[in-house]
Amino acid sequence: MMATQLSTGLHVDELTAGYVPGMPIISDVSLAMKHGEIVCIIGPNGAGKSTLLKAIAGLLSVDSGTVSLDDRVITGISPDRLSQSGVALVPQLDNIFRTMSVEQNLRLAARRCEEPWRQAVDDMLTLFPVLAERYTSRAGSLSGGQRQFLAIAMALVASPSLLLLDEPSAGLSPKAAQEVLGMLPGIARTRVAILMVEQNVRAALTVSDRAYVLAEGRNQHEGDARALMNDPVLGEIYMGARRVEAHAAKSV
Amino acid sequence: MIGIISYLAFFLTIALILAIAVLGLNLQWGHTGLFNGGIVAFFGAGAYGMVLLGGPDRVDGLGGFSLSYPLALLGGIALSGLLALIVGLATTRLRHDYLAIATFGVAIAMESLMRNATWLTGGATGLRGFERPLEAFVGNAFAYNLLFMFFVLLCVSLVYLFLETLVHSPFGRLLRAVRENERAARSLGKSPAAVRLTAFVIGAMLMGLSGALYATFYAFISPQDLAPILTFQIWAMLIVGGSGNNKGAVVGTLVVWGAWVGSGWLLTAIAPTHLQLYTGSIQYILVGSIIVFSLLWRPRGLLPEKLSTHSYPLPEPGAPNQQTGSAS
Amino acid sequence: MLQSLFDGILVGSILSLGAIGLTLIMHILRFANFSHAELISMGAYFTLTLDAVFTAFSRALASKLPMLSVSISLLLAMLAALLITGIAAAIIDRLVFKRLREQAGPLTMVFASFGIGLIIRNVIGLVYGLKSVHYNNDIAFAIMISSDPLLLVKADQLFILALTLLVMVSLHLFMSRTSVGFALKAISENPVLAQINGINLASMVRLAWLLGGALAAVAGVCYALNNQLSPVMGRDLVLSLFAAAIVGGIGSIYGAALGGLIVGLASSLALLVIPTGYKPAIPFLIILLVLYLRPNGLFGEER
Amino acid sequence: SAQAADCTTKIGAVLPTSVDWGRPIAETAQFAVELYNESGGVKGCDVEMVLRDTQTDPKIGVDAAKALVDLDKVPVLIGAVSSGVSMPILTSVTAPSGVMQMSCCSSSTAFTDVAKEGKTRGLWFRTFATTRNQAAIAAKLIQERGYKSVGIFYKNDDWGQDIGKLVAADLETLGIDVTTSAAINDAQPSYRAEVTSVLKTRPEALYLALYPTEGISLVREWLSLGGTQEFVAANSLKSDEFRDGVGMQYLEKLVGHDSAPPRTDSATTFVDMYKAKFSSEPNGPGLPNSFDAVMISLLAMDAAAELDGATIAASVPRVTDPAGTPIFPDVAGLKQARELLAAGENISYQGATGAVVFDANGDVSAPAVAWTFSETGVEEAAYYPLADVDAFISTLND
Amino acid sequence: MTAPSAVDNTHLEVRHLRKRFADLTAVDDVSLSIERGSITGLIGPNGAGKSTLFETIVGEVRADEGSILFNGKAIQTLSADQVYRAGLARTFQIPQPFPEMTVLDNLLLAAPGQLGETFWAPVIRPLAIRKQEEEHLQRAHEILEFTTLSRVAGLAARNLSGGQQKLLELSRVLMGKPELIMLDEPAAGVNPALTNLLMDRIHALNDQGITFLIIEHNMDLIMRHCQPIIAMANGRVIFTGTAAEAMDCDELLESYLGDMSTVPS
Numbered sequence A: 001m002m003a004t005q006l007s008t009g010l011h012v013d014e015l016t017a018g019y020v021p022g023m024p025i026i027s028d029v030s031l032a033m034k035h036g037e038i039v040c041i042i043g044p045n046g047a048g049k050s051t052l053l054k055a056i057a058g059l060l061s062v063d064s065g066t067v068s069l070d071d072r073v074i075t076g077i078s079p080d081r082l083s084q085s086g087v088a089l090v091p092q093l094d095n096i097f098r099t100m101s102v103e104q105n106l107r108l109a110a111r112r113c114e115e116p117w118r119q120a121v122d123d124m125l126t127l128f129p130v131l132a133e134r135y136t137s138r139a140g141s142l143s144g145g146q147r148q149f150l151a152i153a154m155a156l157v158a159s160p161s162l163l164l165l166d167e168p169s170a171g172l173s174p175k176a177a178q179e180v181l182g183m184l185p186g187i188a189r190t191r192v193a194i195l196m197v198e199q200n201v202r203a204a205l206t207v208s209d210r211a212y213v214l215a216e217g218r219n220q221h222e223g224d225a226r227a228l229m230n231d232p233v234l235g236e237i238y239m240g241a242r243r244v245e246a247h248a249a250k251s252v
Numbered sequence B: 001m002i003g004i005i006s007y008l009a010f011f012l013t014i015a016l017i018l019a020i021a022v023l024g025l026n027l028q029w030g031h032t033g034l035f036n037g038g039i040v041a042f043f044g045a046g047a048y049g050m051v052l053l054g055g056p057d058r059v060d061g062l063g064g065f066s067l068s069y070p071l072a073l074l075g076g077i078a079l080s081g082l083l084a085l086i087v088g089l090a091t092t093r094l095r096h097d098y099l100a101i102a103t104f105g106v107a108i109a110m111e112s113l114m115r116n117a118t119w120l121t122g123g124a125t126g127l128r129g130f131e132r133p134l135e136a137f138v139g140n141a142f143a144y145n146l147l148f149m150f151f152v153l154l155c156v157s158l159v160y161l162f163l164e165t166l167v168h169s170p171f172g173r174l175l176r177a178v179r180e181n182e183r184a185a186r187s188l189g190k191s192p193a194a195v196r197l198t199a200f201v202i203g204a205m206l207m208g209l210s211g212a213l214y215a216t217f218y219a220f221i222s223p224q225d226l227a228p229i230l231t232f233q234i235w236a237m238l239i240v241g242g243s244g245n246n247k248g249a250v251v252g253t254l255v256v257w258g259a260w261v262g263s264g265w266l267l268t269a270i271a272p273t274h275l276q277l278y279t280g281s282i283q284y285i286l287v288g289s290i291i292v293f294s295l296l297w298r299p300r301g302l303l304p305e306k307l308s309t310h311s312y313p314l315p316e317p318g319a320p321n322q323q324t325g326s327a328s
Numbered sequence C: 001m002l003q004s005l006f007d008g009i010l011v012g013s014i015l016s017l018g019a020i021g022l023t024l025i026m027h028i029l030r031f032a033n034f035s036h037a038e039l040i041s042m043g044a045y046f047t048l049t050l051d052a053v054f055t056a057f058s059r060a061l062a063s064k065l066p067m068l069s070v071s072i073s074l075l076l077a078m079l080a081a082l083l084i085t086g087i088a089a090a091i092i093d094r095l096v097f098k099r100l101r102e103q104a105g106p107l108t109m110v111f112a113s114f115g116i117g118l119i120i121r122n123v124i125g126l127v128y129g130l131k132s133v134h135y136n137n138d139i140a141f142a143i144m145i146s147s148d149p150l151l152l153v154k155a156d157q158l159f160i161l162a163l164t165l166l167v168m169v170s171l172h173l174f175m176s177r178t179s180v181g182f183a184l185k186a187i188s189e190n191p192v193l194a195q196i197n198g199i200n201l202a203s204m205v206r207l208a209w210l211l212g213g214a215l216a217a218v219a220g221v222c223y224a225l226n227n228q229l230s231p232v233m234g235r236d237l238v239l240s241l242f243a244a245a246i247v248g249g250i251g252s253i254y255g256a257a258l259g260g261l262i263v264g265l266a267s268s269l270a271l272l273v274i275p276t277g278y279k280p281a282i283p284f285l286i287i288l289l290v291l292y293l294r295p296n297g298l299f300g301e302e303r
Numbered sequence D: 001s002a003q004a005a006d007c008t009t010k011i012g013a014v015l016p017t018s019v020d021w022g023r024p025i026a027e028t029a030q031f032a033v034e035l036y037n038e039s040g041g042v043k044g045c046d047v048e049m050v051l052r053d054t055q056t057d058p059k060i061g062v063d064a065a066k067a068l069v070d071l072d073k074v075p076v077l078i079g080a081v082s083s084g085v086s087m088p089i090l091t092s093v094t095a096p097s098g099v100m101q102m103s104c105c106s107s108s109t110a111f112t113d114v115a116k117e118g119k120t121r122g123l124w125f126r127t128f129a130t131t132r133n134q135a136a137i138a139a140k141l142i143q144e145r146g147y148k149s150v151g152i153f154y155k156n157d158d159w160g161q162d163i164g165k166l167v168a169a170d171l172e173t174l175g176i177d178v179t180t181s182a183a184i185n186d187a188q189p190s191y192r193a194e195v196t197s198v199l200k201t202r203p204e205a206l207y208l209a210l211y212p213t214e215g216i217s218l219v220r221e222w223l224s225l226g227g228t229q230e231f232v233a234a235n236s237l238k239s240d241e242f243r244d245g246v247g248m249q250y251l252e253k254l255v256g257h258d259s260a261p262p263r264t265d266s267a268t269t270f271v272d273m274y275k276a277k278f279s280s281e282p283n284g285p286g287l288p289n290s291f292d293a294v295m296i297s298l299l300a301m302d303a304a305a306e307l308d309g310a311t312i313a314a315s316v317p318r319v320t321d322p323a324g325t326p327i328f329p330d331v332a333g334l335k336q337a338r339e340l341l342a343a344g345e346n347i348s349y350q351g352a353t354g355a356v357v358f359d360a361n362g363d364v365s366a367p368a369v370a371w372t373f374s375e376t377g378v379e380e381a382a383y384y385p386l387a388d389v390d391a392f393i394s395t396l397n398d
Numbered sequence E: 001m002t003a004p005s006a007v008d009n010t011h012l013e014v015r016h017l018r019k020r021f022a023d024l025t026a027v028d029d030v031s032l033s034i035e036r037g038s039i040t041g042l043i044g045p046n047g048a049g050k051s052t053l054f055e056t057i058v059g060e061v062r063a064d065e066g067s068i069l070f071n072g073k074a075i076q077t078l079s080a081d082q083v084y085r086a087g088l089a090r091t092f093q094i095p096q097p098f099p100e101m102t103v104l105d106n107l108l109l110a111a112p113g114q115l116g117e118t119f120w121a122p123v124i125r126p127l128a129i130r131k132q133e134e135e136h137l138q139r140a141h142e143i144l145e146f147t148t149l150s151r152v153a154g155l156a157a158r159n160l161s162g163g164q165q166k167l168l169e170l171s172r173v174l175m176g177k178p179e180l181i182m183l184d185e186p187a188a189g190v191n192p193a194l195t196n197l198l199m200d201r202i203h204a205l206n207d208q209g210i211t212f213l214i215i216e217h218n219m220d221l222i223m224r225h226c227q228p229i230i231a232m233a234n235g236r237v238i239f240t241g242t243a244a245e246a247m248d249c250d251e252l253l254e255s256y257l258g259d260m261s262t263v264p265s
């Protein structure tokens, strides 16, 4: 709609998309970010956060609106071509090939990077040593957290320029979550745009630059990450602050 | 006119007999996810069981029970149920294609037995000698066929009602749950093995009923009736009609069987005599095309499965997006 | 006994060859493709036609390879038929299976493939006639390896055995060592995730069909070489192939090869104790037994 | 030279036209109809034979038969080939509807039983000579050739089981060793195992009761493994397809049996006409029988006062009366037949399988021949009149 | 072997449990006991063997060694469905919905003591079943209301969002009437505000006597709601104690919690 002033980075303009044409899950969602930025999306369950990421990655048919990346409209481009051109998505569910070994998962993901797969895969094994330990195991036998590592490694292995993370810390131990989230600023500094969805809101906001709040499929709020974290109203609605005590007092 | 009615009654009789087997398969596959590749085994058990139990004495083989028709019919059904129980127990651990090939093996073994064990089944010649019940009483062939059609219709209706009641009950929900996610079903205290076995046996007994009625109507059964093509036909009927939907199963039977024989009739009606030699092959091509196009047109069947198993109203269905968010 | 054992292995090797192609498609595209039978027939008949064309082109091509009943032109025809059958398979996918894959369950595809099989089989019957034909009317006599115990082996069959082993090993290496092989597996398990990982679904599906069609064609030619060509040859073969593929475990190439041998051996050895009338049931009963012990086939994984 | 007829009379045929051995049978039936029409048709009307495929599936065949009877109102039905299809047609379509059914090839003894029970209501006929005679001739041929041991391959269907067992029993009576008797199922990917199982019993000769398709497969396999070339074959293998598929050079010692064509100067009528039409010999399972089935039916229609099944069936003896005027199935013969019948005289149809005579059960027995393959086709090697056959059978029974 | 447990108050007891996968011992000589009426937290680094312990306890995976006592009775030979029927329920870490069934049907399936789960009952007792179904329906709606799934009750479970699937997993187990509920990361992917509400419900059920064993990586939740806390690492139990004690356990801090300073408490 307003494709006039495109600039580098990711631009989502009044995007309306869903799984069945004519039954949109997200409506008129807009979002903009530059390379090097970490942006977090928060919102209640079923708000449409994952749907948004999937739509950006080209997995859904878009009813209206556009997504553009680096001055190029990417709506309508097939997910594999997007992936080849530097968009990586870590889905929330079903994010590894269960019947394949860890090695095969990584090598498969590394097909789209230019350098030889061995180097790229080795980098990932250094980053996530647990994957090296279970290198030949069937990915389906990994523990919940180990799967998450693998899924993230599969996205990172291709050195993407846009990284879409759907709840990367879910299922990770506190320590691992910190490590993974802590990795992000470093990655962003290599001019990667990182858009993530998180329910581990506080931890996510600490590493994010900006954040959007999504509810009922629409943009509800947008702002600086730190400011959002300290916003009392949003805190209560989306982060469970304060009300906890009230409820705990009532029911226990 | 009477000719058309007579033919239609005949057509419907066979179609409805097959519909019973399709309904049985729908219970197994459509609702429970059991990939039964050996329908003819149970169909055959019902048919042979009924003829053996109800037929007269045979010179060179087992027989001579001469039970009354209802008993023979029940006996045939019971025999297929028994076979299903044994097969089911042996194959409860198998899924998908593995179950299909195992049951297919049972069917082939059954066909082999029928073809070779002359003392039991008359061998390749088949079994006859069974009198159609009440035929002599009715006398007129046309009237008898009409009567038989109504009898079959009654059977189909009862089976349909029974299955509709089943699948819309908690039992039906249980069947689906086992089909959808066995592990989850187990974690909720359900015993998938028992559920699968029950559905398998009930479905097989319906196939047995179908076989028994088939043999009654033709007053004859032979291994040629148990060729694997029957299994495919029954499956095609279910898939075209819509697996998981009992109405779909019946509609699919009528459509596929209608297309199968109708195409032959149509071709001889329009083809000049010298081409009639080739109408057999063309008929197959037509049948194949009808199946393929029907599936392309309605991939989930003519009457697809419904999502909900019960008829109670939901509080607020509709598009999720128009509802209020959780936390606001 | 020894002869039966050998017969089983040699007959089994044709089944193995066919089952490898079948298991591949069953694994990657996740449905039991009954029209594989007709791909087999198509491969055999394409070869028949091309062989005639090539021989007409140059008589020199009609000379036989040493020991075998295979001529140079037949080999060339077979290579061309592999490609044509593969392309035909890909076209069928484009016309029918693509849409069903996107919109329906696997059983819909199974019965669509059944319908397609009916169509192709009867088109072949109309084009080539219903009677059986041979590539070559000469009979390839068996070589007596030993007379007591009697052991006769046909060179053609050894050729097929070798071919099967070659196909088996190379295909296994391809599927388990190369990233294209992984990509094929990936689209079978989770097409969406595969696409996210940069895999072009359409081209991988095409590749799978090309492979599947080509493998079916090889199997068809080898089978016809030993038996005869008829429009129903694929149909007659395919159930044994399913049995072999499934008993080996769907998706396992070694499994399919072993499954073929088991089916071959079972039907061969069983006749030592059981009347021939029961033969069709034997392999399936053996399979029932194997599956009872190993519910996902010999090398299969739970899906 | 067809006479213009502006009316048509329908008859029905249910035959497996989509099956390799079925299509020629149907083709021959059509040929007979053509001939008949050329000679003037039934009662001056062109005969239209409505042909439906059975797909060898009883349900399909029965439905087709029912449609022909109810929708096309045919008084006569030709078919089916397999007993498994013919029988339900008989019990559930033709007999109840009073339509005459004439099968070329259904061999099952069960039909005789049904007829004996009176359930065919005289409507059932088959031109396939009873297996009993053929089996006896097979045994006789084997004996004449002096084979001491024989292996038997029989098609595992009703006909094959029947003849296989009869031949084995007859050989036993004659003191000839049957080393093994192997049932051959249709559509097997390989017959290697069956071949090996017989090969290792080292019989001097093989008796083959098979159809060409599996016959070729099996015999080629047999020969390639070095098996004997001493073959005795049933009439089903009397086919060019089989000869060419296996190769004449391996079949020089083969002798086969069949029911005999008529012993007259015009004996070759059918063969000649067939050759003129199809430029090949009428060699293949069931071709002469199919021809005769149609001819007899059509002649009976001409002989019948009214065109309903029962009347036509009742007229069959009039056209197969041994005392009647011999009639050959060429255009001239058929014309003559029609005149004789119109004049109230009986005729003796001299068909492709001989002077067919039906007994009360609709069965025929026929004299027999022994045949061998030649470069050009098939040659008759010996002729066994019915009396000889019966005499031989009675020696077996003693 | 099946001697009654020493203390009557022990609801679930695991003794020397061991489970090997090829080269890896996922559960290594684990012994622990869960007190009746407690809300026990089970923590540990990724791959510690927590989920495998669950799978082993409920019989989804067979233990190589050791025994499991529930209410003093050995259950290690029971199958998963028998364990559930004995009163021990669990949720899956990776949600296991019935994908082609509605959310409501997913719940109704889990209702306890259903009359209509045989093939004859629907034919002979339709009215009684209908009545019971209505009761269950009402209960299901209550639970869905609470877990915020009401508006998606009619959707196929396959179409739920990630968090909604976790909520469905929890809702389903709440639909039954188990004595002991084992939850595998119930809060992962669930919005924090809702998590707090869920914990209230769990406390309420706990007050009615239901024992809970909860695997969680959300330390906020563990610290606030669970007592005692058991920690595993490398397949072994390395710690048992209160929340406060856990914060003093160096081994835990190092391997599991990391730098606690970034986690606001």
Ligand SMILES: Nc1ncnc2c1ncn2[C@@H]1O[C@H](COP(=O)(O)OP(=O)(O)OP(=O)(O)O)[C@@H](O)[C@H]1O
Pocket: A019, A020, A025, A043, A044, A045, A046, A047, A048, A049, A050, A051, A052, A092, B320, E152, E155, E158, E159, E160, E161, E162, E163, E164, E189
């Ligand atoms: N495949 C699908 N088909 C139809 N509707 C879907 C599908 N997937 C999700 N939905 C619906 O879309 C809505 C948004 O889902 P989405 O996965 O985007 O939520 P989310 O914000 O990521 O939630 P969560 O935090 O729980 O992951 C939900 O109501 C869900 O029911």
Ligand SMILES: Nc1ncnc2c1ncn2[C@@H]1O[C@H](COP(=O)(O)OP(=O)(O)OP(=O)(O)O)[C@@H](O)[C@H]1O
Pocket: A134, A137, A141, A142, A143, A144, A145, A146, A171, A173, E021, E022, E024, E025, E026, E044, E045, E046, E047, E048, E049, E050, E051, E052, E053, E093
């Ligand atoms: N079926 C299996 N086959 C082989 N290894 C397995 C299997 N299941 C689990 N494992 C391994 O056992 C170890 C323990 O896994 P488990 O799932 O119990 O961990 P967890 O404590 O639940 O971790 P998380 O917090 O990440 O979910 C892991 O290293 C895992 O890879």
Ligand SMILES: [Mg+2]
Pocket: A049, A050, A051, A092, A166, E161, E162, E163
């Ligand atoms: Mg989500």
Ligand SMILES: [Mg+2]
Pocket: A143, A144, A145, E050, E051, E052, E093
């Ligand atoms: Mg876990």
